[in-house]
Amino acid sequence: MPRADTSNRCRTALIILLALLSLPLLCAQKAAAAPLTPQEERGRQVYVNGASPSGVPILAYFGKDLLEVPGESATCASCHGYDGLGRTESGVIPSNITWPRIMKSYGHIHPDGLEHGPFTVESLKSYMEDGIYPGGRQGDPSMPVYRIDARDLDDLIAYLKRLDSYLDPGISDSRIRVGTLLPSGGPSAELGEVMRRTIEAYFSDINTRGGIYGRSLTLTTGRPRTTADMSRFLRSMAPEQEVFALVNSFTPAMESELGNLIEEQHLPLIAPFSLFPIEDQLLHRYRFYLYAGLREQILVLARHATNSLPLKNPRIQILYPEREGLAGMLATAEEIFRSKGWKDISRTGYTAAGEIPAAALERLRDGGSDLLLFLGGETEAGTLFKALGDGGCATTLLMPGVPAGKAIYSIPLSCKDKVWLSFPSLPDDRKEWGLSEFRAMAARQQLAVTHPTAQLAAYSAAKILVEGLRRAGRNLSRERLLEALEGIFEFDTGLTPLVSYNKNRRIGALGAHIVGVDPLQAGSNGFFIPRGWIAAQ
Numbered sequence: 001m002p003r004a005d006t007s008n009r010c011r012t013a014l015i016i017l018l019a020l021l022s023l024p025l026l027c028a029q030k031a032a033a034a035p036l037t038p039q040e041e042r043g044r045q046v047y048v049n050g051a052s053p054s055g056v057p058i059l060a061y062f063g064k065d066l067l068e069v070p071g072e073s074a075t076c077a078s079c080h081g082y083d084g085l086g087r088t089e090s091g092v093i094p095s096n097i098t099w100p101r102i103m104k105s106y107g108h109i110h111p112d113g114l115e116h117g118p119f120t121v122e123s124l125k126s127y128m129e130d131g132i133y134p135g136g137r138q139g140d141p142s143m144p145v146y147r148i149d150a151r152d153l154d155d156l157i158a159y160l161k162r163l164d165s166y167l168d169p170g171i172s173d174s175r176i177r178v179g180t181l182l183p184s185g186g187p188s189a190e191l192g193e194v195m196r197r198t199i200e201a202y203f204s205d206i207n208t209r210g211g212i213y214g215r216s217l218t219l220t221t222g223r224p225r226t227t228a229d230m231s232r233f234l235r236s237m238a239p240e241q242e243v244f245a246l247v248n249s250f251t252p253a254m255e256s257e258l259g260n261l262i263e264e265q266h267l268p269l270i271a272p273f274s275l276f277p278i279e280d281q282l283l284h285r286y287r288f289y290l291y292a293g294l295r296e297q298i299l300v301l302a303r304h305a306t307n308s309l310p311l312k313n314p315r316i317q318i319l320y321p322e323r324e325g326l327a328g329m330l331a332t333a334e335e336i337f338r339s340k341g342w343k344d345i346s347r348t349g350y351t352a353a354g355e356i357p358a359a360a361l362e363r364l365r366d367g368g369s370d371l372l373l374f375l376g377g378e379t380e381a382g383t384l385f386k387a388l389g390d391g392g393c394a395t396t397l398l399m400p401g402v403p404a405g406k407a408i409y410s411i412p413l414s415c416k417d418k419v420w421l422s423f424p425s426l427p428d429d430r431k432e433w434g435l436s437e438f439r440a441m442a443a444r445q446q447l448a449v450t451h452p453t454a455q456l457a458a459y460s461a462a463k464i465l466v467e468g469l470r471r472a473g474r475n476l477s478r479e480r481l482l483e484a485l486e487g488i489f490e491f492d493t494g495l496t497p498l499v500s501y502n503k504n505r506r507i508g509a510l511g512a513h514i515v516g517v518d519p520l521q522a523g524s525n526g527f528f529i530p531r532g533w534i535a536a537q
């Protein structure tokens with residue numbers, strides 16, 4: 001690993017330099033990698049995204065027939081890696097293209113025996129455009145040639161010069177700065193603060209044991225009042241505030257803006273759950289969640305109904321508050337119903353909180369629908385349970401459990417075996433070893449355990465971040481962290497369902513528990529009856 005090499009060499013050089021009483025500044029400069037200049041940053045976009053900051057399209061040509069593809073489909077990073085070290089893929093070996101390596105004064109001998117003389121900046125530029133090495137030999141056609149604007153090529157070369165020494169924002173040789181976002185006030189401020197203290201305690205616990213590859217973890221907190229505040233925090237101009245990644249953001253009111261900023265800033269986030277559906281992975285490259293969101297829970301509920309409930313061609317009613325994104329999430333459920341041949345589906349969206357349309361309630365009392373998928377909150381759930389009870393519970397009800405809150409305890413007796421709730425996680429997911437690990441950490445760090453559910457969620461998200469950092473290794477970058485997270489398969493936090501990610505998966509515990517209720521047992525452990533985990537893929 002060249003970066004480690006360099007630092008070793010650096011250390012040796014340092015000792016010699018010290019012995020000679022010279023200034024060890026060279027090495028100090030190397031450790032504190034300067035931020036990219038605007039030109040280098042543009043070059044990085046060419047390297048990573050294959051997109052042209054100058055606006056002139058970049059085109060790549062493959063193979064002997066010069067098959068044309070857009071630059072976005074042939075990014076340097078996709079073959080040579082984000083770090084430029086090159087990784088062997090299906091027999092082809094994209095070279096290590098870090099600057100000292102490309103510029104070796106004696107040229108290169110490639111693994112396939114091809115030899116060529118040393119590059120200069122000029123011959124490197126022409127190689128990019130025609131694939132001909134210094135000395136006139138044609139290179140291997142598995143390296144595309146590019147049509148690229150002269151300004152973009154200059155930017156790209158400026159970035160290639162920085163490739164081996166560039167450290168992403170928020171990392172230094174001794175520290176990784178992680179950010180977290182919390183509510184600035186209001187009812188959830190206290191909960192946010194408890195989560196922050198939990199993560200801080202966990203980080204401090206890791207630091208006392210040497211940190212991660214010698215780097216300590218520090219936590220920087222943002223409490224944005226407005227989206228402009230949040231944007232300032234995430235774009236944080238000052239290098240001494242820049243964060244490498246975010247953990248456990250807890251700003252529900254600003255979630256969609258947060259998502260956009262994260263993708264724009266290429267800032268990895270590991271959070272317990274998302275309020276919004278994760279449909280297009282490409283739009284969610286940097287966001288990793290622990291638990292399924294509403295969309296996946298709706299899907300799981302629909303699967304449960306179609307696979308396990310004794311219903312024949314039910315008249316289906318869907319009731320939902322008209323909030324951002326909710327209507328869109330229902331399409332998947334309808335598809336699942338239709339695939340079973342259940343076509344009698346009616347959808348009712350309602351606006352004012354707590355106001356389920358009278359007609360819809362009437363239908364439930366009359367037994368006018370056999371299956372109800374309900375997405376409301378606590379107040380509406382209360383109204384609904386009453387209407388169901390009044391009608392003798394002729395309707396089977398499917399609903400995500402968390403939004404219904406305490407109203408669940410008012411499920412009428414007649415609804416036993418008729419109500420099915422989904423939960424992204426249950427207390428049963430917590431294993432004894434996971435809990436004792438957490439308790440031991442809390443004791444060492446004198447962390448008061450006051451809101452266990454919130455604390456364990458924040459702790460589990462932080463644990464996944466730490467797992468990703470460990471896998472990413474000493475030669476850390478945001479891209480390496482993403483690659484490492486994408487490699488996590490059935491990771492056991494000890495406190496949640498098993499967590500897996502991959503290139504197309506950003507929800508670790510992708511599914512939900514289906515839970516029935518026994519209203520007779522309200523207030524006791526027997527109230528919730530877990531009926532198993534259903535995957536949402």
Ligand code: HEC
Nearest residue numbers: 074075076079092093094095097108110139140142143144
């Ligand atoms: C589809 C994969 C692929 C893509 C995309 C790609 N390369 Fe390459 N690159 C290669 C391979 C394979 C080689 C080795 C070719 C050979 O042996 O002649 C190579 C060689 C090189 C070399 C010569 C290194 C040497 O040792 O002589 C440079 C420089 C280089 N690539 C830079 C880039 C840059 C910059 C980009 C983006 C604009 C890029 N490559 C995109 C696969 C790729």
